[in-house]
Amino acid sequence: MKINQFAHLKVNHQQKINELQKINFLDDNLYSLSLNALYLHFLQCAFIEAQSTSSFEQKLHALLATSNQDLKDYLDNHQLTLEVFYTVAMQLLGFEVNDDFEINHLFEKMDELHLFHHNQLNNAADLIDAWYDLLCTHGKGGRTYLDLLAANGYFKPFWNLPIEQKPLIFNGKTQPVFDTSKLIREVVYVESSLDTDHDGKRDLLKAEIIRPAETNDGLKVPALYTASPYNQGTNDHTADQLMHNVDVPLKHKQPNNNSYEDIEFHEPAVDLPPARQVRGETQTAEETFGHAKAVTLNDYFLARGYAAVYAAGIGTMDSDGERTCGSKEETESTIAIIEWLAGNRRAFTNKTDNIEIKTWWCNGSIAMTGKSYLGTLATAAATTGVDGLKTIISEAAISSWYDYYRDGGLVIAPGGFPGEDADILAEECFSRQKQAGDYLKCKDQFNRDLAEITAGQDRATGDYNSFWDARNYLKDVENIKCDVVMVHGLNDWNVKPRNVYNLYRELDKLPIVKKLFLHQGQHIYINNFQSIDFTDMMNLWLTNKLYGVENHANELLPDVCVQDNSCESTWHSFNGWHTAKPQKHQFGFKNEQLVDHAAAPAVESFNDQLEQATFEKYKKNWNQWRIDLLSDKKNVLNNNRLIFKTEKLQHDIYLQGCPHVTLDVASSVNKGMLSFMLVDFGNAKRLGEVPATLDLKALDAGYQWRFDDLKEFKLGKPTPWKMITKGHINLQNRKHPWKTDELVPKMFYQFELDIQPMFYHLLKGHQLGLVIYSTDMEMTVRGNEDITYSLQLENCELSVDYEELN
């Protein structure tokens, strides 16, 4: 266990006094108290659940002060010491004596856990310093001591503070002083500048708003906006029925001489229906809502003085329009909500009366939040440079839809969803279908337009075309004005890491502040982890970006924060997608080895076809397929791939960036595809694929409000290997995904490619391996064809960046 805290702001003594006064731990009469008396005062404030002296003393008896005295007995006879303060502090933070720390090795353990502590406690001033920082320190339960007190009701008396004193900032972060049982929920309909359902009227977009009651008294709050196409429901069943068959042969493609300009997307001129005539204005919404699908991070901020806004966009239940999956229109529909929030667009109270309603309660500062499609739309919105959007927290987001559904001229499924494509996702999210009365009016038009998406995505070639070019947000990154937080799983094979890597590299060219978190998860949120104070960081960040508080968020948050794959709860800070001194290393291929120098001439071949029964088995059991593909042991897949490994490493190395592969390859027929896995070979305990739940519903978003489970990645039983990263290419797209090359059977072709990026700690004694194969059971088409691939080994090379560690 380690507690990695970044958002603990170190402030001077006077500021500590001021802030402790603000949250009622100190007042002017307290400075003259003895050390013990002041300490008891602090504790009495903290034990808010004990409402009498006897109850409070009972709490003191439960705490251990020294190896043979409880805190009450100790303080009756002795003066507080530094050791006693932190022995008790550890218990207050949820660490158990003997189980989590030994009383005789207190400070060693605190240092090992990365817990902040002071080194002297001689007078009241020292105690004030230590107490302040204890309130800011994360405990075993994945939150600060102050957040734990808040969960016990510490801030309940603050609910009635005058609005001039809200939000309440402590240690640079907003505190949960808002009564979440009084939140106001309302619905409005934002008029977009779109008519995606071609009904001759501008699409109205439903937005669900949750805002603190204090806004009715004049408090202006920022908005956390989550654009989630899923949150009005999904058409799982019909989408499943449309799923494409991936058990089809790869197609030979007619060569062409396409340049990017040939396929570049140009936005067509659109004849837009006129805006609605405003027939009145009101400050009061006409519609409310009960249960909404919530993002836990938004819930956390609802207790702290922010509004949450949810909108599902065009084509979703209660809105107008159609789903278009990643199109410019979708981006327009996404930012329409921001424009309304910032006062630059109209919304109405319902879909017919044209009574305008403004965001009189909003301070005009907006952030976007959410993961996956939600994070993707945050990225999309940012690339428009829309006013009012101050920052996005973009998690597991797509930066180009080609990198989600395609790769190197191939149809490549998001991991776990073979057969899915842009049209399926459009159908999946077209939740207008769920309201049969409404669906009656838009069904035919949607089906026509869905057929266009199916045609546009062009599963036949897998090429990058104008359909995909229209869905490439990277082209517009230069428009981004807001600061950006990115979060991505290094094991996310749904939205593959290239998406965040490319975005990060484009953002590097801009004068904005950006922060990147790379975790060891798959496609998950990380705001409920024990080992890192991600939620606190987002609090610091948003308090700065949306409330304009100067709290050093830009400096305190690491630029690039990477979770180590080789051990538990370890996070490293870097200045970019690289360690301090990475170097490029080139490997040649020889027999089954990766060697330092170019190897002698040799051709190695493999055939892609399997016996039908075996093929059927692997189609259903990807895990077994992966095990057999990477196994040393003799099995039917031995002849279906080439495998090359380095010697056992003499040092730990930290791999980074995109592995680059140079190849000289022939296919036995006029088509072909290659897949690559970079693999860590070596028996070791590795982090689980899915984080362990340490405690159910243990993280309170406020007081008696919402809960989240506490999680952490734990080392499991030893495994013989782990895939580091992977990649794919169509042999007919050797230069560009938009240009089809000739492929003459049995002729060798030289070309090179980048596979997906990585940030990987490979341990001493392990081997780095490259596996080259063709059909990828989880991602490619699976034609099970008799195709043989041959490599001229002396012309092949693997180039990777890494730094040697000691």
Added chain:
Amino acid sequence: MKINQFAHLKVNHQQKINELQKINFLDDNLYSLSLNALYLHFLQCAFIEAQSTSSFEQKLHALLATSNQDLKDYLDNHQLTLEVFYTVAMQLLGFEVNDDFEINHLFEKMDELHLFHHNQLNNAADLIDAWYDLLCTHGKGGRTYLDLLAANGYFKPFWNLPIEQKPLIFNGKTQPVFDTSKLIREVVYVESSLDTDHDGKRDLLKAEIIRPAETNDGLKVPALYTASPYNQGTNDHTADQLMHNVDVPLKHKQPNNNSYEDIEFHEPAVDLPPARQVRGETQTAEETFGHAKAVTLNDYFLARGYAAVYAAGIGTMDSDGERTCGSKEETESTIAIIEWLAGNRRAFTNKTDNIEIKTWWCNGSIAMTGKSYLGTLATAAATTGVDGLKTIISEAAISSWYDYYRDGGLVIAPGGFPGEDADILAEECFSRQKQAGDYLKCKDQFNRDLAEITAGQDRATGDYNSFWDARNYLKDVENIKCDVVMVHGLNDWNVKPRNVYNLYRELDKLPIVKKLFLHQGQHIYINNFQSIDFTDMMNLWLTNKLYGVENHANELLPDVCVQDNSCESTWHSFNGWHTAKPQKHQFGFKNEQLVDHAAAPAVESFNDQLEQATFEKYKKNWNQWRIDLLSDKKNVLNNNRLIFKTEKLQHDIYLQGCPHVTLDVASSVNKGMLSFMLVDFGNAKRLGEVPATLDLKALDAGYQWRFDDLKEFKLGKPTPWKMITKGHINLQNRKHPWKTDELVPKMFYQFELDIQPMFYHLLKGHQLGLVIYSTDMEMTVRGNEDITYSLQLENCELSVDYEELN
């Protein structure tokens, strides 16, 4: 999908009118309205989120009335019909047109789904009837339409009803008219008549109370009490370290002539310290609490006019005493809370001042809730006949601790926890250890007493002794005065089905009302299932038992309700642990067959030992072990077991009761153990072991309160077999678990045993199989010894009860 509703109370027209008035759907002016106008009135009340005419009309447009008209357009021009009413009703219940039902086959589908509907709708009276029953009907989302409206805020205006009108009963059930943001949380310390930590003072027990604010205004409410030893935290780490080694040989036991009287437990006389002197009385608690581990069923009732009370009992954090795992003292500590709630015992505001606090807010009616250890303590409490306890809802509960940790003279682990035992669980739950200041004072005494538990449980023999006799609640079932609901998983191999079977059979002798639910889950709660209205039934039940409302709960709830294992969402009602006309069937053993008649003389043998590497593999991978054990295919386990199967069945049969096995067996050595599995052989799609989550956080316990996931068992991919039930016996306990028999090597012994009970639908074309083996990787000790077991087949018999179905 099928919706099985039991708690929908059918009432007459006048009562419908009265109740609809009570919840504001009707008033005196409405009867003269036209059919359409009354219908629109109902809908307008229901669409509480639409607060203007335009918003409401927008909702009507979203609903489909006929194949080509939405509801608004339809009602503008046509009169409401029965078809339109139910087409719309289905949508209101969450069923989607086309996806869930076809508009042209409406009533067929409703019947198929088991949805209640009326058959005429000609006038306002018909409409009132239909609307009333629609409010009571469960939808796709696993709750009634009225509960769905409640989740949208329907009952928010009822929060301020005068207390004389609370609780509010509709259709026999309490409704969520209590403001859960105003719940009062307080802590008291109940003085027990125990001194389990031997400190010379009666053990004080912490109780956490959550009660509606209305109790402060004079409302008296019943209490749902959950005794959970886990809910002040657990010592997972230290308990793990104490876990017993199961990789030890079975021990030969010295034969004896024990009778039950020799080992019967007699409660020793105890010298109890005097009760505390009361020094004052108050109505106000001095301690509150924030976050508590909650039981979702309790949360649901907190919105409906009940208090929830949590107590962890002796030896848990903030209480006095020690954990004793299943002892009489534990039961005493459990009912102490009930005695206080019913006004028959004292509690204090803290542990030192002796200020008494009474349950002035409680109506004296108490129910107990909870699963596993929690349900066990509910059962334990009921067996004392304690006053005030009106009913228990006992889920997955232990009825005798011998049946949890032992079987037939063997140490048999709860599935998934080899090495666990009573001492481990005592340590696990001794949460006083978590407060180091308190632990200082009780550590030595606890460790001494824990050693006594370790000795008493006697892992060396596995025999039933006075330690286990003291922990057998079945002996005291005759004291039970309250009505009982039992819930158990037919696939629960943690708390094995024998526990509920034995309790059910003992209860059969008493003049109480009892209800039994047998589901297809393992060790789970079932109040969040789509296919059955379990929560509604508990509402009907508790409204009757605790509020004394005459609502036919005793008649409406099925006596025995069993989920069918062969198909989805199907529940059968029976009058006992049997179908209408079960018959006893006896099978003889012949070669690998179960045959109708006794077979010719033949001896079959198997050896229990495995190659060490294989043994180590199976120890870690129980699933693979089970697969290989039951497989027809040649593998290393073929010689480690005997397997006997019937012919393929000509009819479906419904197996029930306890399979009875008669054996004639010899062991090659002077010790031995046998294990049995009754197995359904036949390729079929079967229900998943774990229910699928249909929708996350979709079930609201009230309005903006707590949430639960909607779940259901779904058929998975076909599997070749499923274990129906299992059993174990030590060959030295052929007659009684408390008497050790001689076992001469190679001598044949005849004896018989019941294996665990079942309720299993075995399909036509499948085979019933009995597998006989020795070491059970999940449950027995695993000595991997060279022991050969031989059976005289002509003296062996399997007897099962079943009814043939057509």
